Amino acid sequence: MDRVRLGIIGTGNIAQLNVAGYLEHPQCDVVAVCDSRHEVGQAFADRYGIPRVYTDIADLLADGEIDAVEVLTPTMLHKQHVLAAIAAGKHVSCQKPIANTVADGLEMTEAARAAGVLFRVSECCFGYPPLVKAKELIASGAIGHPTMCRIKTVVANTDTEFQNNLDPSGYVWRFNAQSPGGHLFDDMIHKYGAALWLFDQDVNSVQAIVRQGPAFFEAPMAAIWEYERNSLLGMMEVTYAPRMNIRSSFYGADEFFEIQGTDGFIWVTRCTGEMLDLAPVIIYHPDGTTTSYGNLDADWLTGFKNMSKAFVDALLEERADCEMSGELAVKALQLCFAVYQASTERRPVDPASISQSVSPPWWPPDLSTYFTDMEEYGTR
Ligand SMILES: NC(=O)c1ccc[n+]([C@@H]2O[C@H](COP(=O)([O-])OP(=O)(O)OC[C@H]3O[C@@H](n4cnc5c(N)ncnc54)[C@H](O)[C@@H]3O)[C@@H](O)[C@H]2O)c1
Known part of the structure; x- marks a missing residue:
């Protein structure tokens, strides 16, 4: 591979930091974005000059011009989106945390290995x-x-x-x-x-x-x-x-x-x-x-840029690994x-x-008391 043609899935809050390294890399073209909120995906594409905008991940994954994807959707969707991308033969970089459960993280890691595509978790640290x-x-x-x-x-x-x-x-x-x-x-x-x-x-x-x-x-x-x-x-x-x-x-x-x-x-x-x-x-x-x-x-932005560039370099060099590996993300x-x-x-x-997930005893929090909790926390 002498150029990487990348699609971004999820153009919410963190996407602005992740896209920077891809845009700067001389051998990477960000060719498409996908966000279920069309106006959000379109605004992002306009801001960064990205040619194609999808609202359904299946359409982005069917785009034959795309070699690899960066998954920036909410964490509970990582498993679904990463497995779909792997099944479509794309190389995958996914934001931390890898998934909501250990079993899901292991399944994603194994699916990539079996498909022979590169899968890593983008860890800006x-x-x-x-x-x-x-x-x-x-x-x-x-x-x-x-x-x-x-x-x-x-x-x-x-x-x-x-x-x-x-x-x-x-x-x-x-x-x-x-x-x-x-x-x-x-x-x-x-x-x-x-x-x-x-x-x-x-x-x-x-x-x-x-x-x-x-x-x-x-x-x-x-x-x-x-x-x-x-x-x-x-x-x-x-x-x-x-x-x-x-x-x-x-x-x-x-x-x-x-x-x-x-x-x-x-x-x-x-x-x-x-x-x-x-x-x-x-x-x-x-x-x-x-x-x-x-x-x-x-x-702090440099950590994001370097991780995006590292994914492109790993693909250009046809390496089988790139930090952070799925195995290490599961251990974290x-x-x-x-x-x-x-x-x-x-x-x-x-x-x-631990093979699944563990939550604190109070989880999920009662948000109806959010403002009184904040007040009380500041004074106790
Ligand atoms: N490295 C970091 O420092 C860092 C910081 C913030 C977030 N993150 C991680 O990045 C991921 C995204 O976080 P965020 O803060 O940008 O969240 P966000 O909610 O702001 O953005 C997620 C985007 O995904 C889109 N989306 C939701 N479902 C979709 C679907 N089915 N198909 C396509 N698009 C869909 C949403 O419309 C939204 O624009 C999370 O996993 C989060 O943990 C990492």
Whole structure:
């Protein structure tokens, strides 16, 4: 293949970030979009100069000019849309989370393997230069043997053009029984994936406390886990601070990674947000000196662009794999569900023991009390 002709399925809120890397790639043509809301698909196509607009996925998949698709529909539709695309012989990139259940994710992965098409989950963290740098540093032994991975996420307010222009309808399916969980499913799946990918290590035991927050928030949350390698542990914190403003160009969230090794630290000081006036990656060396990687591209959009470009490159090079693999996406999903189960049952849970899905006991949330819950959360 010397060019990739791509179709985009679902042109909602996140599509603007995913399409950028495809449009920039010199050997990719975005030839069609499909959205069940015609006016949304048409407006997107007009904005980016994409020639064809469909409202039925079957019509897009019957388009013989299309080699590959990017699936950007609500998560509960991923299985249906990915399986249909695979059956039509298309290569598939699908947004995170891979699916609503582990069994569905495995079925999608197996279907692609059997059909001989490339299937990967587009995980923007894996293309975000500061996290890519951290992974390289870990692999090169720059901090010796990693012993602790700490990942912190805070969700709060922001006043960005991106956030203000999001279509509120994109939140409806995230807040009800069409999803198995809330924020820890929809957003933290990125960080569960990163926790596995950074070390190329599986997690085999999880303990957690998850509190219910307003609407789909599940905070505060604290989790600890054990990796395959006995001397490496992980911990995660999620907090929600609705009266705090986050400096950001995108969503109102900020992340901080601290990776401790036998011979030093790596700090990744940002992902979505831009809270700290620090280099995006800093390493503390055994001799007490530090190196700051201040010139890294720390724009959150770059992670999306790099992942779109990586999919095109994998197709051009006819590779059988591209990050993130279906198998790894399923492991991230199992880690997510293990956190819910460990919190509910107050016992360690092996993520590999989860074959379907797990929801928090309060799920789906009662949205009729959303505004009073927000008020109460801010004052308690
Ligand atoms: N990487 C990230 O940071 C990130 C951020 C946001 C969302 N996402 C993921 O991307 C996916 C989409 O999220 P979103 O926020 O854009 O949601 P959204 O609801 O804003 O967009 C989904 C789009 O799919 C369309 N659609 C629904 N059913 C369809 C069908 N049967 N055929 C064709 N189109 C259909 C909708 O009309 C809508 O325009 C989700 O899986 C979500 O988890 C990833």
